[in-house]
């Protein structure tokens with residue numbers, strides 16, 4: 001549904017987006033992750049035709065954004081950063097205006113408008129001027145304009161930014177309810193959001209793609225994937241050397257009676273540890289195998305200092 005080919009963007013001497021290529025298929029919710037200034041919004045602006053790429057291009061449902069910009073744009077719904085809307089219009093007036101701009105009039109316009117209002121839960125505020133709405137409702141009005149023409153591709157730049165937990169939940173549920181029939185790209189700084197709604201993640205740092213995979217596969221790259229976390233009774237002696245002797249153990253962290261054993265790679269460490277514990281008649285008070293952590297993978301891929309493991 002969407003293919004980006006070697007997108008580049010220069011702003012004078014700033015190379016903001018560097019040779020970015022990726023594909024998004026129907027049914028996918030692609031999370032765009034990256035530090036501030038990484039190039040997420042710039043990439044989205046190029047895909048939606050608000051910025052011209054310095055080089056490279058993209059195709060939306062087969063339509064090239066440079067050769068057939070109008071056909072490409074018809075198939076995109078875009079929620080820009082900071083949700084710009086016309087403040088003095090009412091919600092209904094604004095959505096009617098967008099419907100007309102999209103060439104939807106008469107019965108078709110009313111049907112699309114009703115559906116967008118229903119999905120965005122805006123029924124209660126239709127006649128309210130936009131400048132009197134709370135931030136969450138403004139964001140939903142902006143989402144409603146993005147989905148009004150029922151586009152197959154949705155590009156949402158930080159759709160839950162600044163919303164309270166309930167409003168975040170409403171917007172995420174909305175995204176999930178549309179996911180099956182569309183290709184959706186969203187940017188976010190909230191890693192739990194990625195795990196909750198995204199089927200795939202792109203991590204972008206300094207304008208370049210540094211990772212492309214499912215949240216689960218990225219978490220497997222974490223030092224924490226398959227690590228063993230144990231706590232022993234107070235009178236237990238120091239077990240660090242014993243655990244360091246395990247073949248699949250890369251590193252041991254000790255905090256009073258708590259031990260964290262990090263594996264060379266996720267796999268055999270938990271079994272090796274339990275065998276060692278029973279051979280030495282050791283009974284931990286708590287024993288768990290940890291999941292990988294997306295925050296750690298993100299930090300490793302997007303900071304020059306790289307991996308700095310911290311016990312939670």
Ligand SMILES: Nc1ncnc2c1ncn2[C@@H]1O[C@H](COP(=O)(O)OP(=O)(O)OP(=O)(O)O)[C@@H](O)[C@H]1O
Pocket residue numbers: 011014016034035036037038039040041042043
């Ligand atoms: N119109 C512009 N003129 C000059 N530089 C720009 C312009 N737009 C973006 N940039 C620069 O391009 C780089 C990427 O910015 P972009 O807004 O794409 O980052 P981002 O990943 O969306 O960041 P954030 O998470 O803060 O929204 C930054 O260095 C930014 O200052």
Ligand SMILES: [Mg+2]
Pocket residue numbers: 040041042081157
């Ligand atoms: Mg941005």
